[in-house]
Amino acid sequence: MTNSPKGFTLNNADSCRVKFARRFLRSLIEIKTRQTNYNNNLSSSPSSSSEIRRRSERIKLKAYSSMAHAVGPRKAWTRALLLKLHNRAKRHRFRTRKRSSLAMVLKKKRVFRVKNHANFYKPAAERGNYSVLNSDEKTEKLRELVPGGKAMDICSLLEETAHFIKCLAMQVQVMHEIADQLSN
Amino acid sequence: MNRTLPEMLHCLNSVGNLLAGNCTDMTVLDRQRARLKWQQEQLQQEEQQQQQDGYFNGSDQLNGIFFNPAQAGQFPGFQGLVGGVSVIGDTTANRPVKPDPSLENGWSELDRFEMSGIGFGSSATGLANGPGFQMTGAISRTSSSPPTVAPLTPEVKSRESFSPEKTSSAAGRESFKKRKADKVNNTKEDDSREKRAKGSAEEGDSKITEQNSPKNNNTNANNRESSADTSKENSKASEVQKPDYIHVRARRGQATDSHSLAERVRREKISERMKYLQDLVPGCNKITGKAGMLDEIINYVQSLQRQVEFLSMKLAAVNPRLDFNIDDLFAKEMFPACAGAGGFQTLGMSAEMSNSPYLQFNPAQQVVSCGGLEMGMNSHDMGLRRTISAPVSIPETFLDTSCYTQIQPPTTWDSELQNLYSTEFNQGRSSIPFSSQPFTGSIEASNLKMEM
Numbered sequence: 001m002t003n004s005p006k007g008f009t010l011n012n013a014d015s016c017r018v019k020f021a022r023r024f025l026r027s028l029i030e031i032k033t034r035q036t037n038y039n040n041n042l043s044s045s046p047s048s049s050s051e052i053r054r055r056s057e058r059i060k061l062k063a064y065s066s067m068a069h070a071v072g073p074r075k076a077w078t079r080a081l082l083l084k085l086h087n088r089a090k091r092h093r094f095r096t097r098k099r100s101s102l103a104m105v106l107k108k109k110r111v112f113r114v115k116n117h118a119n120f121y122k123p124a125a126e127r128g129n130y131s132v133l134n135s136d137e138k139t140e141k142l143r144e145l146v147p148g149g150k151a152m153d154i155c156s157l158l159e160e161t162a163h164f165i166k167c168l169a170m171q172v173q174v175m176h177e178i179a180d181q182l183s184n
Numbered sequence: 185m186n187r188t189l190p191e192m193l194h195c196l197n198s199v200g201n202l203l204a205g206n207c208t209d210m211t212v213l214d215r216q217r218a219r220l221k222w223q224q225e226q227l228q229q230e231e232q233q234q235q236q237d238g239y240f241n242g243s244d245q246l247n248g249i250f251f252n253p254a255q256a257g258q259f260p261g262f263q264g265l266v267g268g269v270s271v272i273g274d275t276t277a278n279r280p281v282k283p284d285p286s287l288e289n290g291w292s293e294l295d296r297f298e299m300s301g302i303g304f305g306s307s308a309t310g311l312a313n314g315p316g317f318q319m320t321g322a323i324s325r326t327s328s329s330p331p332t333v334a335p336l337t338p339e340v341k342s343r344e345s346f347s348p349e350k351t352s353s354a355a356g357r358e359s360f361k362k363r364k365a366d367k368v369n370n371t372k373e374d375d376s377r378e379k380r381a382k383g384s385a386e387e388g389d390s391k392i393t394e395q396n397s398p399k400n401n402n403t404n405a406n407n408r409e410s411s412a413d414t415s416k417e418n419s420k421a422s423e424v425q426k427p428d429y430i431h432v433r434a435r436r437g438q439a440t441d442s443h444s445l446a447e448r449v450r451r452e453k454i455s456e457r458m459k460y461l462q463d464l465v466p467g468c469n470k471i472t473g474k475a476g477m478l479d480e481i482i483n484y485v486q487s488l489q490r491q492v493e494f495l496s497m498k499l500a501a502v503n504p505r506l507d508f509n510i511d512d513l514f515a516k517e518m519f520p521a522c523a524g525a526g527g528f529q530t531l532g533m534s535a536e537m538s539n540s541p542y543l544q545f546n547p548a549q550q551v552v553s554c555g556g557l558e559m560g561m562n563s564h565d566m567g568l569r570r571t572i573s574a575p576v577s578i579p580e581t582f583l584d585t586s587c588y589t590q591i592q593p594p595t596t597w598d599s600e601l602q603n604l605y606s607t608e609f610n611q612g613r614s615s616i617p618f619s620s621q622p623f624t625g626s627i628e629a630s631n632l633k634m635e636m
Contacts, residue, residue, distance in 0.1 A: 028499060056500035060493055138478040145485045155450065158457035161481060165464050168488040175495040182502045 013170070016070050021174050023066035028178070031058055061085065067171050077160045080148025 035055065065085045068078040142157065143149035146164050149157050438444070458477055462468045465484045471477055 031500075052497070052500050056493070056497040059500050060496035063492060063496060138475065138482060141482050142478060142485075145482065145489070155453050155457065158454065158461060161485070162457065162461050162464055165461070165481070165485060165488070168485065168492070172488055172491045172495065175492065175499070179495055179498045179502070182499065 013166075016167070017170055017174060019070035020067050020171065021178075023069055024063055024174065025178065027062040027066060028059065031055060031062065061088075063171060063175060067167055071167055075160065075163055076152065076156065077147045077149070077164050084147060 064081060068081045068085070071078045073079050073082065139154060139157070142161060143152070146157065146161050149160065152160065438448075458474060461481055462471075462477060465480055468477060468480050471480055
């Protein structure tokens with residue numbers, strides 16, 4: 001057993017890990033308190049499956065967002081992920097608000113904008129983007145998996161994938177440990 | 185000084201005989217031999233010349249002698265050699281370099297030194313032709329930007345230090361390998377050389393000092409492209425990183441135009457990234473080939489995302505406890521603390537302070553559930569002492585998937601966790617999180633039984 005000094009130096013991975021753990025825990029606490037409040041107010045059955053599913057979806061999103069925040073915007077995939085989450089939150093906010101005429105107009109505008117981006121959702125080969133090297137199905141699938149992968153060339157896609165895998169593995173590990181602790 | 189003149193004459197004559205008339209007739213081998221001879225002679229002379237003060241005047245005379253033929257006949261060989269002479273003049277400026285590299289140095293040195301009265305600039309630009317042609321190829325390769333020649337010269341020196349030692353033609357060929365292209369394709373050589381002869385003639389008119397630098401870059405670029413176009417290279421692949429250019433060697437028997445070179449660079453980058461990914465994804469050592477690797481990567485990413493989803497489901501299902509935040513945050517603080525007994529004890533204390541019914545933590549247990557970061561854990565101790573306080577109400581469907589997915593990952597997680605952990609952690613500890621997996625599976629199964 002080696003005695004490491006108290007004044008340790010955090011390397012990059014560790015600080016990332018700690019940051020993620022903190023953020024995630026905070027958001028988890030928030031969700032849980034919301035759950036308890038909800039349960040106390042409504043005094044319904046503590047957890048139906050649909051509720052659990054919704055909550056798990058929220059937790060998952062929170063996990064990804066805290067991961068992206070912990071890593072920081074210096075990686076392309078984190079930026080893409082943060083953008084996606086931000087847009088999703090905005091859309092969600094719109095949906096939950098009262099349907100005013102303004103909201104309808106904005107919704108129409110959104111649809112229009114989506115139509116313009118229809119080209120973006122095609123696979124790269126169809127798009128006519130011939131600069132994409134060996135754009136077969138596998139790279140397409142990889143692009144779908146990695147956030148922000150559609151707009152990258154294969155070289156940076158592989159790089160981003162490597163970093164993404166590292167961060168995912170770390171995320172899974174931390175979440176697993178948290179889950180273990182909570183379920184003990 | 186007096187000795188050098190006849191020697192130079194002899195040398196020049198010999199080379200001149202070879203070069204006279206059609207330079208194209210001279211084979212590569214002959215050129216190499218001549219060069220080697222000349223190099224050796226220059227080496228001998230250089231050592232003596234460094235000590236002589238009046239050398240510069242001697243070279244002046246030399247230049248006076250040879251300048252006319254150089255101008256009149258436009259013999260590239262002469263020009264190259266005169267350029268060599270001019271460069272030797274540089275050696276008095278306390279630059280102990282060997283002749284061949286000194287050519288290259290002189291080429292760049294001309295940017296700084298004013299060789300006005302001698303017209304060395306013109307003769308040195310003649311380096312673009314003839315046997316010096318290969319040298320400018322080398323120059324273009326090695327001196328990427330004139331102001332930064334100084335750091336390059338030691339590298340050049342080290343590379344060229346081989347050349348004077350080897351005397352065989354094969355060795356000479358090897359020294360040529362270190363230069364840029366060997367001109368095997370003679371016809372194309374002719375054209376390009378003629379072009380450059382005209383260009384250098386134009387350049388030769390002006391007494392150039394610093395104006396050489398932009399032209400340097402131009403000729404460098406031209407040389408690089410044309411030599412890439414026209415030459416077949418026998419050298420091994422090597423990629424030399426320079427400040428401005430990334431110099432890539434073409435491999436033997438491969439195309440050498442700039443497009444394929446760039447593509448090769450790109451392919452190498454991609455393969456490098458794939459190798460890195462191979463290290464990252466567990467169980468990819470046997471798989472070769474991009475397609476299989478991509479498959480593995482995709483599967484791995486998908487499995488990780490599935491795990492995240494499953495864990496979030498699990499976390500959603502766990503009943504909220506009031507004071508779990510404190511303990512958890514404490515535990516998280518201890519995460520990077522690869523501490524020994526210190527962290528151990530604080531954890532034990534925090535567990536005692538919590539007083540919650542479900543958190544019946546052994547210090548050992550807590551540490552284990554923290555991912556076994558603490559040192560010196562007894563693995564057989566912890567598993568048995570898991571206390572499950574409250575039954576967790578988990579829906580049945582959720583449990584089915586949970587049992588399955590939990591049993592699968594342990595094999596991959598072992599290596600994963602070893603990768604993720606820093607080197608300061610013990611080896612024994614890495615087995616601990618691994619062993620924690622089947623327990624949770626069995627625990628939840630037992631929960632289900634209890635609920636039923």
